Amino acid sequence: MSVSGDGLVVERLTLRFGGLTAVDDISFKVREGEVLSLIGPNGAGKTSAFNAITGYIKPAGGEISYRGVRLTGRKPNAIAALGVVRTFQKTSVFAGQTVRDNVTIGLHLRSRQRALAILAGLPSVAREEAQLAREAAEILRFVGLKARAGDIAASLPYGELRLLEVAVALAAKPTLLLLDEPVSGMNPVETASFMKLLGEIRARGITVLLVEHDMKMVMGVSDRIACLNQGRLIASGTPAEIRGDPEVIRAYLGTQFVHKE
Amino acid sequence: MKRALTAGWLLFVASIPLWLTDLYALHVLIMTGIFIIAAMSLNLLLGYTGQLSLGHVAFFGIGAYASSLVSLGFEVHLLPDWVVSLKPKPVWLGMVCGIVLAGLSGWVIGRISFKVRGAYFVIVTVSFAEVVRLVALNWLELTQGPMALNNIPALRLGIPGVAELAFLRKSTNYWLVFTTALTCYVLIRRLVGSRAGRAMVALRENEPLAISVGVDVTQYLVLATVVSAAMAGAAGVLYAHYVRIVDPDVFLFIYTVTMVIMVVSGGKGTQAGPVVGGLIFGLLPEVLRAAAIKPEVQWVIYGVLMILIVYFLPEGIVPALRRWWRGRASTAAAP
Numbered sequence: 001m002s003v004s005g006d007g008l009v010v011e012r013l014t015l016r017f018g019g020l021t022a023v024d025d026i027s028f029k030v031r032e033g034e035v036l037s038l039i040g041p042n043g044a045g046k047t048s049a050f051n052a053i054t055g056y057i058k059p060a061g062g063e064i065s066y067r068g069v070r071l072t073g074r075k076p077n078a079i080a081a082l083g084v085v086r087t088f089q090k091t092s093v094f095a096g097q098t099v100r101d102n103v104t105i106g107l108h109l110r111s112r113q114r115a116l117a118i119l120a121g122l123p124s125v126a127r128e129e130a131q132l133a134r135e136a137a138e139i140l141r142f143v144g145l146k147a148r149a150g151d152i153a154a155s156l157p158y159g160e161l162r163l164l165e166v167a168v169a170l171a172a173k174p175t176l177l178l179l180d181e182p183v184s185g186m187n188p189v190e191t192a193s194f195m196k197l198l199g200e201i202r203a204r205g206i207t208v209l210l211v212e213h214d215m216k217m218v219m220g221v222s223d224r225i226a227c228l229n230q231g232r233l234i235a236s237g238t239p240a241e242i243r244g245d246p247e248v249i250r251a252y253l254g255t256q257f258v259h260k261e
Numbered sequence: 262m263k264r265a266l267t268a269g270w271l272l273f274v275a276s277i278p279l280w281l282t283d284l285y286a287l288h289v290l291i292m293t294g295i296f297i298i299a300a301m302s303l304n305l306l307l308g309y310t311g312q313l314s315l316g317h318v319a320f321f322g323i324g325a326y327a328s329s330l331v332s333l334g335f336e337v338h339l340l341p342d343w344v345v346s347l348k349p350k351p352v353w354l355g356m357v358c359g360i361v362l363a364g365l366s367g368w369v370i371g372r373i374s375f376k377v378r379g380a381y382f383v384i385v386t387v388s389f390a391e392v393v394r395l396v397a398l399n400w401l402e403l404t405q406g407p408m409a410l411n412n413i414p415a416l417r418l419g420i421p422g423v424a425e426l427a428f429l430r431k432s433t434n435y436w437l438v439f440t441t442a443l444t445c446y447v448l449i450r451r452l453v454g455s456r457a458g459r460a461m462v463a464l465r466e467n468e469p470l471a472i473s474v475g476v477d478v479t480q481y482l483v484l485a486t487v488v489s490a491a492m493a494g495a496a497g498v499l500y501a502h503y504v505r506i507v508d509p510d511v512f513l514f515i516y517t518v519t520m521v522i523m524v525v526s527g528g529k530g531t532q533a534g535p536v537v538g539g540l541i542f543g544l545l546p547e548v549l550r551a552a553a554i555k556p557e558v559q560w561v562i563y564g565v566l567m568i569l570i571v572y573f574l575p576e577g578i579v580p581a582l583r584r585w586w587r588g589r590a591s592t593a594a595a596p
Contacts, residue, residue, distance in 0.1 A: 054473065080475035088473075094466040105463045109475040111456040115484050118455040119448055125455060132456075172474040 007032045007176055007207050008053065008084070013062035015048050015231075022048040024231040025062070030176065035198070035208040037218045039242075040228035041252050046211045047089055049228070050180055053209075054086045055079045066176060081109055085174035087165045089181050089211075094168075095154040099145055102153050102164055103136040106171025110135065136171070143167045143197060159190040166197070176207045183214050195221055215253070219243065227252060275439055278432035286547075287431045291503060293543030294438035295496050299516075300523040300535035301445055302492035307521070308529035309453055310485045311465030312382045314370075316390030317493055318517040320363045324494025325501035325511050326397060326404060328352075328359030329413045332502075337402045352416045356498045363494020364487050366393075371486030375479045378468070394512035409508035416502050434503045441499060445492045450532055452488065461485050465530075526570045528577025537578050542567075 008030040015023040023045040030036045038046045051057045053064055055076040064071040071079050094102045111132055113125045140146045143163045148156060153164060162182060169177060179198075183191045191214060198221050202208060212218050218225060219239045226236040229251040235242060242248055281287055303317045332355035336346035366389075374385045397404045404410065416437065419425035428434050452458050460481040463471035471478055501507050519542065527538025545566070549559040574581040 056469070075477075076469075076472040077475045077477045080473060085475075086473055088470065092467060092470045094463060094470065096466055097462065101459070101462075105459045105471070105476070106474045108456055108460060108463075113456060115452075115457055118451055118457055119488075121447075121451050125451075129455070168470070168474060 006030075007067060008209065009063075009065045010049070010053065011063045011065075013049065013052060013064065014060045015045065015052055015057065016060040022231055023052070023059075023228075026228065026231075026233040027062075028226050028233060028236060030207055030209050032207055033202075033205060034223040035202060035210060035221050037210045037212060037222040037225045038228060039212070039215075039218055039225055039248075039252060040234075043230075044228040044252075045231040046228055047180055050086060050178055050209075050211060053079075054084060054178060080172055080174075083173070083175035084178070085169045085172045085176075086178035087169050087180055087182060089184075091158070091161050091165065093153045093161060093164050095152075097153055098149065099140065099151055099153055099156070099164055099167075100133075100136055100149040103139050103167050103171045104132055106139075106168035107132050107135055109172050139167050139171050142200070143170070144193075159186050162186065162190075162194075163197075166201075170201070174206060176209065177201065178209045178211075180211045181213065182210070183212065183217055191217060271443070275436070278435045284431055287435055289544065289547045291431065291435050291438050293539060294435070294442055295500050295503070296519065296523065296543050297536055297539035298438070298442050298445055298496040298499070299493050300520045300527075300539045301442070301449060302489045302496065303517075303520045304524045304529055304535045305449055305452070305461075305485055305489040305492070307524055308531070308534065309458060309461040309465065310482055312378065312482065312485075313521070314386040314486075314489070315383045315514075315517055315521070316386035316388070317489075317520055318512055318514070319386070319390035319393045320367060320490040320493035321497035321500070321516065322390075322393060322397065322507075322509075322511040323366055324359040324363040324497030325507045326359075326410070326497075327362040327494075328355040328498040329410045329501045329507050330403065331355035331358045332414050333410060333412070335403055337400075349414075352414050352502060353418065356416065356495075356502070359498040359501070360491050360494045363497065364491030367486040367488075367490020368483060370490070371483035375482070390512060390514075390517070394509055397512060398509040404509070407509060409506050410501075411506055413501055413505040413507065415505065428502065434499075438499055438503075441495055445495065446532065446536075448488070448492075453532070457481055457484060462530075522567060526567065526574075526577060528579035528581075531577070531579045534577050534579045541578075 006029050010029070011027050013023055013026050014021065026049070038049065040046055048057065052059045053071065055071065055074050059072060066082060066084050069082055071082070071084065094105055097105070111128055113128050118125055137146070137149070140149055143166055145160060145163055145167060148160060153161070156164060166182065183194050186194060195217055198208065210218070210222065222239055224237065225239055225242040227234050227242060227248045234251060235245045235248045237245070277290065278287060299317070299321055303314060306312050306314050331347065331350050332352045334347050334349035336344060338344050370386060370389055374382050377385055398406055400406070416428040417425055426433065428437055460471070460476045460478065463476050464478040464482060468478055497511065523538035523542050524535050525538070526542065527536065528534030545563060546559060549562055554562070570578065
């Protein structure tokens with residue numbers, strides 16, 4: 001069912017909470033290797049769509065598939081094993097663990113040792129642990145948290161916490177990374193360096209689905225943008241098309257933004 | 262250096278029966294050791310997965326009863342013409358059965374509570390322990406109920422006719438408990454230092470994030486419950502063949518509470534915590550008794566000490582000591 005190049009396919013997705021329809025019959029695709037941003041006002045259904053794609057909520061209708069494999073009905077950990085990994089809107093780390101241990105937990109899918117081998121203390125377990133330590137160090141170097149490896153996550157400043165979240169997600173070796181407002185609360189310098197990191201993530205061939213309110217970032221990094229409003233998809237296209245779309249301007253961007261550009 | 266220190270400590274603890282002549286003191290140490298094993302097993306669940314098993318004594322009791330019954334033999338009439346009977350089996354086989362059966366019941370608990378966390382997990386485990394206690398109390402044909410299982414044989418190991426070691430003396434039982442505790446400690450250390458242990462900690466710290474990176478938390482909660490239950494069962498097995506009488510009082514809620522006190526006061530989520538907590542609260546009643554303090558006052562002191570530890574060292578003794586040690590090291594290095 002997957003057309004070559006279509007990574008994530010969301011078809012006629014509908015989500016309901018009680019009587020409220022949070023997402024109403026939306027369809028979109030994320031092509032392999034691209035950065036697609038979901039924008040729209042608060043309550044438009046962006047995070048709900050994220051939760052449905054990654055298996056945290058069950059859709060009332062519609063189909064989601066990735067690389068031709070159906071995601072709907074699978075558990076989040078099974079979806080992660082297919083290469084679809086997300087971050088959370090509210091900062092979410094293993095707060096009491098060191099930065100290094102956070103990433104090592106994230107490497108779970110990269111390790112293979114079974115319980116009996118672990119209890120028996122086989123040499124293969126020690127070999128794998130050494131390998132995981134190397135991989136964790138490499139990921140920390142990649143996001144720029146190498147110097148923080150031994151610190152307890154809860155002690156990190158906000159900007160670095162958000163980097164740690166991305167590091168934990170990257171540890172799960174995603175081919176499709178879903179980022180939920182990764183730069184919210186960051187200052188402009190931090191945002192700029194995050195945009196650079198996003199470019200490097202992309203250079204590694206990872207497809208990115210982004211939810212973000214920072215329009216400068218969205219316009220800067222996205223190949224395509226989809227705009228949601230009140231649970232409906234109102235427009236999708238290149239950043240230039242979205243910027244000029246009258247309905248998007250009316251529902252979300254406002255005329256100010258257009259004038260500024 | 263550190264390894265030599267550990268080896269020295271272990272040799273010291275192992276040598277106790279060689280120079281401690283007071284048999285009652287040795288008995289207290291054996292009972293404390295059995296409780297430390299149970300506390301270590303509880304810590305795997307409470308300290309690492311963050312789930313409190315308030316029915317932990319059920320696994321202890323299942324181990325004790327199963328091992329006793331296999332080594333004593335039994336005959337029960339399940340239906341008028343359906344009799345299940347078992348001839349007495351060697352004690353070591355009973356012990357294996359006790360540990361396996363406790364582990365299996367842990368698997369059942371882990372499976373049926375795959376979706377329950379926190380307070381609901383507590384309720385499942387408490388209910389389970391109560392059901393098991395009522396079965397032990399009322400299934401007279403199998404368990405003798407309140408009359409207790411008597412004359413439980415002690416462990417005998419060896420080649421028949423060549424050499425045999427009977428675990429009748431306190432010293433041999435002490436070494437058996439010591440070896441078992443050491444084995445459990447090593448197994449838990451391997452587990453918590455591995456991907457399985459990290460998955461358990463991830464479940465405790467942030468379950469939504471854990472599943473987002475592909476950790477099948479249920480699988481590791483079940484693993485923790487099985488290993489924990491089997492170790493609690495091992496403690497029960499040792500108890501049964503040392504005390505050599507088992508009655509439904511082994512399921513008393515206060516024993517679970519004692520295990521929780523040992524884990525929490527020592528430091529949950531640390532390996533040394535249950536050992537330290539177990540030593541303090543296992544030996545304290547005996548020390549107070551030896552000091553010839555009135556029984557009522559003994560328990561008041563016990564309770565006050567417990568409150569003081571929880572109040573001033575909420576994370577437990579071991580983490581607090583570690584922090585103090587690190588603080589001292591860094592201030593010593595600073596000037």
